[in-house]
Structures are given as C-alpha cells and as structure tokens.
Amino acid sequence: MTTPTSDKTPDLSAKEQHEVEKSQPPRAAVLHEIIRTQGDQELERSIAALWWSALAAGLTMGLSLMGMGLLNSRLPDGDEFKVIASFGYCAGFLAVILARQQLFTENTLTAVLPVMTRPTLKNFLRLIRLWTVVLVGNLCGTILVAYVMLELPIFDSKTDVAFLEIGRKVMEHSASQMFAKGIVSGWMIATMVWMIPSMESAKMWIIILITYFMALGDFTHIVVGSAEVSYLVFAGELPWSDFWAVFAGPTLAGNIIGGSFIFALISHAQIRSESGAPKESADQAVKPDPQSIKK
Structure with a gap:
C-alpha cells in the first residue's frame, strides 16, 4: 500500500523513501503466495523423492529424543533443569527444516494452501498422495531410529533411562x-x-522459539512423539495397540486439525477477503483527463 503524499514525513530524499518502502513487512497475501507456491512444488514431486526425503526426516527427528535424553541424564533432577533440557527438543526440527527434508506437520499448511486456492479433485488427490507418503516415511524413520537407539550399545544406562522417562x-x-x-502443536x-x-534471516530463532514452547507445554507431535513412544514399545513397556490407538491416532488427527482446518483455513479466508475488496485498477489510476487531451 502506498502512503498518500500528504501523510509522508517531509524532507525525505528519494533514497530514504526507498529505504522506508523496502523495510515494510510483506503483506499476508505475499506470504500466502510464497507458501502456496512451495506447496505446489511439493505436490509435483515424485513418490520416490518424497519417500526418501520423508524417511530422512524421520531419522533426523530422532535428534529431538536424543537431545532431550542426553540433557536430562546429565542435569540434576528438578523442574528448573527440565526447562533447560527442553531445548533438546528443538534439535530435530532445526535439522529437518534447515535441511529441507519432508516433515508431515509442515505439509498440513504448505501443501494444503494450493488445494484451498484451487479445490479440484486432482489437487485433493495430490494432497492425499503427499500426506500418505510423507507420513509413512516419517514414521518409518522415527520408529527405526528408536529401535537403533535402544538395541545398539550407543548410550550409557543413565541416558537409556532418560529416554524411557x-x-x-x-x-x-x-x-x-x-x-x-495435538491441535495446539499443529497450529504452532x-x-x-x-x-x-x-x-528468513531469523529462521533458526523462530524454529527454536516455537518448538521450545511445544516442549515446555508437552504438546503432542506425531513425528517426534512416535520416536519417544515407540522406544517404550521396543523396551517392552507398551503394546503396539496403545501406540496407535492412544498416541498416534489422536495426535495425528489433532495435528491435522490444528495445522490445516484451523490455521490454514483461517489464513486462506483472510486472503480471500482481502482479494475481494474493491481496488482501483492501474488503467484507472493513470487514465488521462479527456479535456486535457483536447487542449
């Protein structure tokens, strides 16, 4: 939006005015289009590319369990030290997002916006294909990394106990x-x-801030949590039925609702409302006065 001339601060040079315009944050519509474009690109990727990226993301998310376990096992007992140990939760998210690997809960927003923009059967089927491949790949990766962390002699007994806790x-x-x-986690x-x-320049700090608060609030996340809970299953403390019925199913539903049906839907509705507002066209803005032409 251009500021009316009468409202501008006087005595600004052209260079200074350019600096003011450049420093303005992007409009919500711009953010929407950036994410929608990214989502459309993800929907076009082959199943093999999605699968290997999602599997890598699942393995990488094991860093969150590893980080929290290592910090918990090396810090004294007490709630104040749990606050510090929660920073370990950020490790997997940092690695996955900065490495551009496929994470299911990211796609509850990114891949959904193209479908909301053009709700065709083809786009909907592309979304289901992406969600299925990425979710299965993520879960296979996290379950595999939990098994390896338990069965191989990698960590000391104190750290193993921390993983169980x-x-x-x-x-x-x-x-x-x-x-x-899970709804809150998906929304976050x-x-x-x-x-x-x-x-973009503060990407790392945004990831740390959001995921750290997720850890403090014990908000459930289908990918990280599958590593944490499957560790219990492999240790013989939990049946697979509880993994799917008590943890995975409800958490997955909550993540999808929080990310897609709440945040994505509201954000898309906001953009649709803005685009429906009357705007002066470029032709109208520069249309000359007929009288001036005759003169």
Missing part, C-alpha cells in the same frame, strides 16, 4: 489429551511455517 511422560496423557494437545507448527518467509 520421556516416553512415559508422553503416555501419561489420555487419548483426548493427546488430541487436544503452521504458525512457524507462516512466519519464516517474512523473517
């Missing part, structure tokens, strides 16, 4: 709590994805 804490929640916390990840294009 992390999984037990997740499973203290009922299925309804998993669902409710979508917020993070929306913020990054406007603050």
Whole structure:
C-alpha cells in the first residue's frame, strides 16, 4: 500500500523513501503466495523423492529424543533443569527444516494452501498422495531410529533411562489429551511455517522459539512423539495397540486439525477477503483527463 503524499514525513530524499518502502513487512497475501507456491512444488514431486526425503526426516527427528535424553541424564533432577533440557527438543526440527527434508506437520499448511486456492479433485488427490507418503516415511524413520537407539550399545544406562522417562511422560496423557494437545502443536507448527518467509534471516530463532514452547507445554507431535513412544514399545513397556490407538491416532488427527482446518483455513479466508475488496485498477489510476487531451 502506498502512503498518500500528504501523510509522508517531509524532507525525505528519494533514497530514504526507498529505504522506508523496502523495510515494510510483506503483506499476508505475499506470504500466502510464497507458501502456496512451495506447496505446489511439493505436490509435483515424485513418490520416490518424497519417500526418501520423508524417511530422512524421520531419522533426523530422532535428534529431538536424543537431545532431550542426553540433557536430562546429565542435569540434576528438578523442574528448573527440565526447562533447560527442553531445548533438546528443538534439535530435530532445526535439522529437518534447515535441511529441507519432508516433515508431515509442515505439509498440513504448505501443501494444503494450493488445494484451498484451487479445490479440484486432482489437487485433493495430490494432497492425499503427499500426506500418505510423507507420513509413512516419517514414521518409518522415527520408529527405526528408536529401535537403533535402544538395541545398539550407543548410550550409557543413565541416558537409556532418560529416554524411557520421556516416553512415559508422553503416555501419561489420555487419548483426548493427546488430541487436544495435538491441535495446539499443529497450529504452532503452521504458525512457524507462516512466519519464516517474512523473517528468513531469523529462521533458526523462530524454529527454536516455537518448538521450545511445544516442549515446555508437552504438546503432542506425531513425528517426534512416535520416536519417544515407540522406544517404550521396543523396551517392552507398551503394546503396539496403545501406540496407535492412544498416541498416534489422536495426535495425528489433532495435528491435522490444528495445522490445516484451523490455521490454514483461517489464513486462506483472510486472503480471500482481502482479494475481494474493491481496488482501483492501474488503467484507472493513470487514465488521462479527456479535456486535457483536447487542449
């Protein structure tokens, strides 16, 4: 939006005025288009490319479990030290997002915007294809990394106990709590994805801020949580039925609702409302006065 001439601060040079315009944050419509374009590119990727990227992301997300376990096992007991240990949760998200690997909860916003912009059957089927491949790839990666962390002699016994405690804490929640916390988690990840294009230079800090608060609030995340809870399964403390029915199903539903049906839908509705507002066309803005032409 251009500021009316009468409202501008006087005595600004052309260079200074350019600096003012350049420093303005992008409009919501610009952010929407950036993310929609990214989503459209993801929807066009082959199944093989999506699969290997999603599998790599699942393996990489094991860094969150590893980071929290290592910090918890090396810090004294006490709530104040749990606050510090929660920073370990950020490790997997940082690595996955900065490496541009496929993370399911990112796609609850990124890949959904093209479908909301053009809700055709073809786009919807492309979305289902992407979600299915990425989710399965993520879960295979996290479950595999949890098995390796438990079965191979990588960590000391104190760290192994810390991994178990992390999984037990997740499973203290009922299925309804998993669902409710998953909604908040999905909304927070979508917020993070929306913020990054406007603050690319601060991307790392945005990721740390959002995921750190997710850890502090014990909000459930389908990918990180699958590493934490499957560790319990492989340790013999939890049946697979509880993994799917109590944790995975409710958390997945919550993440999708929080990221797609709340954040993405509201953000898209905002852009649709703005685009429907009457605007002066470029032709009207420069149309000359007929009387002046006659003169």
